[in-house]
Amino acid sequence: MRLYAFVIAIVLVLNAKGANRFDDFFADSTLRVDYLFGADAERVSVFLDKQVKMPGWAGRRNRLTELPYESSGLITMCDAATGDTIYRNSFSSLFREWLDTDERVGRARAFQNSFLLPLPKAETIINVELKDGRLSTIAHMSHHYVPDDVLIEQRGGTKAEHRYLHRGGSVDRAIDVAILSEGYTEAERDSFYVHAQTAADEILRYKPFCDHPENWNFVAVWVASQDSGVSVPRIGEWRNTSFSSHFSTFYSDRYLTTDRIFDVHDALVSVPYEHIIILANTEEYGGGGIYNSYMLTSSRHHTFKPVCVHEFGHSFGGLGDEYFYEGDLMEGSYPLDIEPWEPNITTLVDFDSKWKQLLPDDTPVPTLNKDAKKYPVGVYEGGGYSTKGVYRPADECRMRNNTYPEFCPVCVAALERLIEFYTR
Numbered sequence: 330m331r332l333y334a335f336v337i338a339i340v341l342v343l344n345a346k347g348a349n350r351f352d353d354f355f356a357d358s359t360l361r362v363d364y365l366f367g368a369d370a371e372r373v374s375v376f377l378d379k380q381v382k383m384p385g386w387a388g389r390r391n392r393l394t395e396l397p398y399e400s401s402g403l404i405t406m407c408d409a410a411t412g413d414t415i416y417r418n419s420f421s422s423l424f425r426e427w428l429d430t431d432e433r434v435g436r437a438r439a440f441q442n443s444f445l446l447p448l449p450k451a452e453t454i455i456n457v458e459l460k461d462g463r464l465s466t467i468a469h470m471s472h473h474y475v476p477d478d479v480l481i482e483q484r485g486g487t488k489a490e491h492r493y494l495h496r497g498g499s500v501d502r503a504i505d506v507a508i509l510s511e512g513y514t515e516a517e518r519d520s521f522y523v524h525a526q527t528a529a530d531e532i533l534r535y536k537p538f539c540d541h542p543e544n545w546n547f548v549a550v551w552v553a554s555q556d557s558g559v560s561v562p563r564i565g566e567w568r569n570t571s572f573s574s575h576f577s578t579f580y581s582d583r584y585l586t587t588d589r590i591f592d593v594h595d596a597l598v599s600v601p602y603e604h605i606i607i608l609a610n611t612e613e614y615g616g617g618g619i620y621n622s623y624m625l626t627s628s629r630h631h632t633f634k635p636v637c638v639h640e641f642g643h644s645f646g647g648l649g650d651e652y653f654y655e656g657d658l659m660e661g662s663y664p665l666d667i668e669p670w671e672p673n674i675t676t677l678v679d680f681d682s683k684w685k686q687l688l689p690d691d692t693p694v695p696t697l698n699k700d701a702k703k704y705p706v707g708v709y710e711g712g713g714y715s716t717k718g719v720y721r722p723a724d725e726c727r728m729r730n731n732t733y734p735e736f737c738p739v740c741v742a743a744l745e746r747l748i749e750f751y752t753r
C-alpha cells in the first residue's frame with residue numbers, strides 16, 4: 330500500500346512538472362520568426378528576416394520538445410542560460426522542393442518562410458536546420474531572441490475580419506485552422522464564406538477528423554483581393570491578388586502555390602491559428618500542400634472537396650502522395666536506399682518504423698493489386714511519384730486519387746496519432 334502511494338505521488342509530481350513546463354518557459358503569446366531560405370550554386374543558406382510578437386498562443390502546450398515527424402526542416406529553441414531544449418517543431422518548405430528542380434541550375438534564389446513559436450520569457454537561442462532528400466543537414470543558422478529587444482515589433486492591434494465556421498474547443502486545447510481568401514474581390518465576400526464553410530465541413534466529414542470534432546477550430550479570415558481569380562502562367566494570365574499565388578509552380582501546371590508567405594502571416598495577425606488553408610477563387614484544377622506551412626486549393630473546380638482534404642493531408646498530416654504514374658516529373662523524388670519520413674509511404678528500408686504492425690501475418694510483401702480486397706492494409710508497389718521501389722499501404726486512398734472517399738487505414742492511424750500529439 331505504501332509503495333502504491335509512493336507511485337501515485339511520483340506520477341502526480343511528473344504530471345505537475347509536465348503541466349508547468351509551458352508556463353515555466355513561455356508566455357501565452359506567439360513569437361513569429363520570418364526567414365529567407367536561399368541557395369546559389371555553392372551553398373544553401375538561412376537568413377533571419379524579422380521577429381514579431383503576437384498576442385495569444387494557439388499551438389501545443391505539451392510534448393514541447395518532441396517532434397511530430399522528422400521531416401526536412403527543424404526549428405529548435407534552447408534556453409540561453411542553460412542550453413536546455415525547450416521547444417521543437419518540424420516542417421517542409423517550397424524551397425526544399427525547389428532545390429531538386431531544374432529551375433535551380435544556374436540561378437540563385439531565396440524563399441520566404443514563417444514559423445510560429447511560443448514566446449519565451451527569457452533569452453533564447455533559436456536554431457533552424459534544413460535537410461536534403463536524404464535527410465542530411467545542408468544548412469543551419471542560429472540567432473538569439475532577447476525579450477527586451479526594442480526592434481522586435483509587437484503586432485495584433487487590429488483584428489482581421491473573421492468568422493468561426495466550427496468551434497470545437499478553446500484555443501489552448503483545440504487545433505486552430507485559419508482559412509484565408511485569395512483572389513476574391515470585395516463583391517465576392519459571401520462566396521468566400523460559403524467556400525470556407527464547405528472546406529471545413531468536408532475535412533470534418535473524414536475519419537479520423539470526424540471522430541474528434543471537439544479537437545478542431547476552423548476560422549475563415551477575409552482579405553479582399555484587387556482582382557478576381559488567381560494567376561495562370563500557362564495561358565499568360567496574371568492577376569493582382571492578396572497573396573500573389575499562381576499555378577505552374579516549378580513549371581508543373583497543376584501546382585498552385587504562393588511564395589509570399591510573409592503576406593499570408595500578416596493577414597492572420599491577431600486571429601489564433603496553427604495551420605493555414607488558402608482558398609483560391611479559380612476554376613483551374615490544382616493545389617499544393619506543404620507540411621506545417623500551408624495548403625492552397627482551387628475553390629471553384631469540381632474536385633474542390635476531395636483536393637482540399639488531400640492537400641490538408643499534406644499540410645496538417647505530413648502525409649506523402651500515394652499516387653504515381655509513368656513519366657511523372659517528380660519520379661525519383663525519394664531515394665530508394667533510405668526510408669522516407671512520411672508515415673504512409675515506404676521504401677522497405679525501415680518498414681518496422683512504418684505500418685508493419687498493422688499488417689496481418691499472412692500478408693505478402695509486396696501485395697498484389699488484385700488482392701486489394703483481401704488485404705485492406707498491405708504493401709502495394711507504386712507511390713511517392715514512383716512506379717517502382719516506393720510502396721503505399723492500400724490500393725486506394727484520399728492521398729492517391731480524387732475519387733476514393735476516405736483515407737486508407739494507415740493514413741487514418743497516422744492522422745489519429747497527430748491529433749493526439751497536438752491535443753493530449
Ligand SMILES: [Zn+2]
Nearest residue numbers: 726728737740
Ligand atoms: Zn493512405
